[in-house]
Amino acid sequence: MRKKYPLALFVVLFFGFFIREVARPSRLEAARLKYEINRKAALLDPAFSQFIEDYESFLWQQLEEEGVPGAAVAIIKDNTIALIRPYGARSAGSGKPVDLHTIFRVASLSKGFTGMLAGMMVEKGALSWEEPVREHVPGFRLKSEENTRNLQLQHVLSHTTGLPRHTFSNLLNMGVKYDKILSMLPGVEVTHPVGVYHNYQNVAFSLAGDVMEDVSGQSFAQLLENHIFGPLGMKDASADYDTMRLASNVALPHKRIAAGYAATEVEPDFYEVVPAAGVNASISDMAKWLQALMGNRPEIVSDSLLNQVFRPFVEIPRNDRVLRNWHGLQSAHYGMGWRILKTREGMEVIQHSGYVNGYRAEIAFSRQGRVGIVLLTNAPNYTVGHAIPAFFEQYLESCQQNDAVAQKPKRSSL
Structure with missing residues (x-):
């Protein structure tokens, strides 16, 4: 007698298989990417090529196990794109693959663009890190007159405004307008004087954009296009909702459901x-950005500018949850829109993570090691938070193993 299985079981098995399959690129795309990876690997030393191959396998497994619908990764070594690869689908169940030009929201990785743009304007003499905020934002006021008077651009960019952590970030998810939220800041008790304590912000951080708009007479989005996106050839990049909403090649955000993930708008x-x-x-855009951050586009982003933006300005509290996956850090600081971490091995890593409404991203690089990575995903997940610290742990282990092999005395033949 033939066994009868509930219809629900077939549905679960079918869709479970289907969701795993769409996470893989087409055969043609996979072959093309493999060729590109092999071509780039030829420019690298064999040990690093092996490290990249091992890490990619690790990353692929993590993404697949968690069922992340879509992702894209780029790894830079010296001035070479060692790996650039998309994974999965733009939306779960769509069958439309992520490609090198699929657009993601990069969330708080935006803060790094803001810090660098401010540095460019400082370098050109248009403003200074000590620029008083209230001189450029009409009506700006905090509850503390002292904090209002003393607040400078560098305090905004380093999250040392004196406001409580994430002041009014929740209102952004409720559709409250930015100007309205600014008008509410005088009702918030400050916790510290300016410049002394790192409390992460979104609303207050955006005062940096107001300052730059006032000085330049241009919109913040136009400043990004003129000084960063355009010069670096970041052809898919933008900084507004309408462009993202109307674009055809977009990785849609996802939310968790019982069966995995469901796409949203x-x-x-x-x-x-x-x-x-x-x-x-x-x-593709973020790989170009990462190359510039690592000093490979000095005609656009100079070494002196990088030094200013990446200077440690304030210590990050050790209990800050953004540090939880970076084990054994010697120190953690925040600069001008960037975190500066020192690993237990003594390597300095410049880093930022981001999450917003169904997108998760992270970027990190070592100027000392001349290596960096950026990872974009279109769903809330744990993979990103673990995979980036793991990249540097595995890289340093690989370097140590190679050093040990190189130092091992060779047997002489008799």
Whole structure:
């Protein structure tokens, strides 16, 4: 007698298989990417090529096990794109693959663009790190007159405004306009004087954009296009909701459901604070950005500018949850829109993570080791938070193993 299985079981098995399959690129795309990876690997030393191969396998497994619908990764070594690869689908069940030009929201990785743009204007003499905020933002006021008077651009960019952590970030998800939220700041008790304590912000961080708009007479989005996106050839990048909403090649955000993930629409939330969380970009764009951050485009981003933006300005509290996956850190600081971490091995890593409404992203690199990675995903997940610290742990282990092999005395033949 033939066994009868509930219809629900077939549905679960069918869709479970289907969701795993769409996470893989087409055979043609996979073959093309493998060729590109092999071609780039030929420019690298064999040990690093092996490290990349091992890490990619590790990353692929993590993404697949968690069922992340879509992702894209780029790894830079010296001035070479050692790996650039998309994974999965733009939306779960769609069958439309992520490619090198699929656009993601990069969330708080936007803050790094803001810090660098401010540095460019400082370098050109248009403003200074000590620029008083209230001189450029009409009516700006905090509850503390001292904090209002003393607040400078560098305090905004380093999250040392004196406001409590994430002041009014929740209102951004409720559709409250940025100007309205600014008008509510005088009702908030400050916790510290300016410049002394790191309390992460989104609303207050965006004051940096207001300062730059006032000085330049241009919109923040136009400043990004003129000084960063355009010069670096970031052709898919933008900094507004409408461009993302109307684009055809977009990785849709996802939310968790019992069966895994379900696609949702791109929301306007947090586009009110573009300097904090409003940049959209493809992995092709972010690879170019990462190359510039690592000093490979000095005609656009000079070494002196990088030194200013990445200077440790304030210590990050050790109990800050953003550090939880970075084990054994010697120190953790925040600069001008960037975290500066020192690993237990003594390597300095410049880093930022981001999450907004169904998108999760992270970027990190070592100027000392001349290596960096950026990872974009279109769903809330744990993989990103673990995979980036693991990249540097595995890289340093690989370096140590190679050093040990190189130092091992060779047997002489008789």
